[in-house]
Amino acid sequence: MMPMFHAGAAFADLAYTAGGCSIRVVRDYDQAAGMTECCAVATVLAPEDHRRALRSDPGNLASAGRPVIGSAVKVVSRDGVELPAGAVGEVLVHGEQLMSGYWGLDDATRTTLVDGWLHTGDAGHLDEEGFLFISDRVKDMIISGGENIYPREIEDVLFGIDGIADAAVVGVPSDKWGESPVAVVVASPDSVITDDDVLAHCRAHLARFKAPVDVLFVDVLPRNAVGKVLKRELRAPFWDGRARSVN
Template identity: 50%
Template sequence: MSMTLALRRSIQTTPEQTATVFHGRRQSFCRFGDRVARLASALRTQGMGSGDRVGMLGVNSDRWLEVMMGVWWGGGVLNPVNTRWSGPEIVYSLDDSDTGILLVDDHFLHQVEGIRTTARRPPLLIHVGEQAVPEGMLSLEALMAASAPMDDAHRAGSDLACILYTGGTTGFPKGVMHSHGTLWAIGIQRLAQTPMPGGSVALHVAPLFHMGGMGRALVQFIAGETHVLLSSFDAREVMQTIERERVSDLLLVPTMLQALITHPEFDCFDLSSLRRMVYGTSPIAEAVLERALDLLPHVAFTHSYGLTELGSATTNPPHNHGAQGRASGLSRSAGRANAGLAVKVVNGDGVELPRGEVGELVVAGPNLMLGYWNKPQETAQALRGGWLYTGDGAHMDGDGYVFIVDRLKDMIVSGGENVYSAEVENVIARHPGVMSCAVIGVPHPQWGEAVHAVVVRKPGAALEAPDLHAHCKAFIAGYKCPKSIEFREALPLSAAGKVLKRELRAPHWAGQSRQVG
């Protein structure tokens, strides 16, 4: 169970098949494999040892996939850096994981100086891109040209493969540890739930630093099929690419899907090659799904529910998106447990609840994370008795279909991005004019949910919403900053002194469905 095993198979069996396509640049599996082996060798000469962490800060590209496979080929551990993070957040993840080498593409060279000057142990910086190599950085292409291909290090099974940082309820991101074995299980399970015949061409527009995007890439490598990549999502460019490259498989978050089907030129492109569409990672409006199903009747739609900690947990297959499934309500389900997994809904004591009762969804199987990097308490809280406690409220029907109804954690999913209220609250509370605050998710027609802050000013403070927006942007990514702010004289508190967030949410969610992706 090694992620490089899949690549070795393709090099052996289909060396001339197209492996990657990126803005007109095409390469075969033979060429891709040679570059991966040279990249791995180059990283080893620069000090990467077995199990050492290597970061990649860049947009989707063929080079991103080369770095991913190259780190694994050389025996390292990949730290895929969230490109939407602020400088301090990036540095936190590098410091926390002790990342010694960081590869940076052209889009994020502006972050280099801040990383160099504020990281606890400044990483070795390697440039990945077409621009001139900045001062103080090494050229990946030059390093690869000077390196002979190395043999696969054969890291596999329980060997650590990557650390994916996700938000933390403590206010700090948590590094989710996945081994080669858990990633292999994630890929195989996705492939089992969404089978692909030969000749699959997958378009990657979901960011590869997310489990959703990375997981889709793993599937394509295991299947030995073609990857087409776009550096960012643009609805028109997506449709152009589907038409030009005859794309068959696509993973989109609901906001992307909505942008696609509402684009004024939707009818101007030939999308007949598209065969399979997977959506998930955030709430989807029923109206958006209904319109997508009507506009793309030849496409098999699948809903995948999952977490960074385990990949996909449940799948709602295409047949539940037909007329019968839509009429019965099964199209709104998160589906049933994936192959090789077990799911159940439990109460606060971990006891399974009768079908139809709402509790916490827990999952067991070979794809569960190893734990959170350097966070034993959080790991023990999430992994109990072989089960991962998702923090999502759900109920299950008599046929095993899971319906997610709400989040037990104070997590907000906005446009496919996870935002933890505690993290935002900690930043707001740093402002000298804030006495107390609470952050909640409120419905948003485009993003599913938006970050909303309720703030109590300190007596005499002349604090307004623009002041807080500017303050937040200095510490956290833009998508985490409140989109709306209201000021109150006091927050509603329980007898124990805890903020009653349900009372803050109630007027915003009245009459709304709380389905989450």
């Protein structure tokens, strides 16, 4: 049987039997996560991890796996202190496979490679067994009233609403809180969903400070060539005329 390999974002769920895919295929399924700066792969969710998830631990399907041989992963706070299991911070990677630097970009190299650790720019946490879970991009994090808000958590709630085809969350200026989350939503064809519907659902499923303060309906979300939402384009109109795009 041919092994299956997936590199990229972790699956929140997998329909293993869809499209004629036998459940047996999962026995040889590898899911890898990484980035160019660490020669592509830093962590792997191995076949045995998938089998275990199918048996008793489906939550692990959302994991990026554990470090590959020769690599180490840790999660640190904004001031560089290593965080315990379960705490969200920036994901750092260490290993012989790391790049030596960016060609001709010394400043970027110094901020990305610090004491042998690669700052990935990803926010996430490790569990007690060393499985890595990615929450969001650090640069997309919203700081509201001193609290860290990761847009992906809100987006997961938005995708659970009937009538929403696509969604993204960005931080906008707030005189009171510094920043507040706003949902940018693409409604499904023929949907009659309203902003009140969206806000009520979010308030029922999120802590109050994480719930969006407003909803903006658009026809389509801007994406790059590989399909990632261009959040800087969504943020830009809200921050226009300000010296910087954070408060």
